Amino acid sequence: MDQKRYEVEITFRQTIRYAVDATNRKLAEASAMDRWKHGDEKMVVGSDCCELVEIRASPVPCDDRCEKDARDAYRYLRDRELVIETLDEDQFNPTVHDAVSAEEVALHLSWKRKGEGVEGLADVPRAARALDRLCAERRVVCFTRERVRAGERGEIRLYCTPQHLALLSAALMEDEDAVAVGTAA
Secondary structure: OOOOOEEEEEEEEEEEEEEOOOOHHHHHHHHHHHHHHHOOOOOEEEEEEEEEEEEEEEOOOHHHHHHHHHHHHHHHHHHHHHHHHHHOOOOOOHHHOOOOOOHHHHHHOOOOOOOOOOOOOOOOOHHHHHHHHHHHHOOEEEEEEOOOOOOOOOOEEEOOOHHHHHHHHHHHHHHHHHHHHHHHH
16 A cells, blocks of 8 residues: 655644732733743743644645645745835835735635635645745745734744845845944934
């Protein structure tokens, strides 16, 4: 029997316990939540990763489909970046928001997951697979940043083309040079 490659997604629930000093329960909860959001692990007194929520395996699609997905993802990135570069009122104010996550790519391309329990959710693994393939081909670059939304923790991977990254880097360097000249005067 021939072996097939599968992507396996394991979802688990993690419990972290904090030791906090507070005048009441509500303030203690708020303090612990704030520490958790900021990744402060100084007051962590315990952590459990023992509650399995779900495990899902799906076969990796054939190479032709992966190649088509990569082309579609690349086209979306380039089109999006060209619009930003052409229409942005302040081209010289680049931000990390000019790069996109795999979730954004999946949502924009209307890639939906199929199957029991995930029907209709964005197919983030498919988008991540396509973007990682583009990274391996050096057609796309990837970097990480801290998550900034309330209640989120950890890092998120963002993607953009090398051409756009070069434009952003050049604009940032010009801004730094202007600030340095402005403070020297």
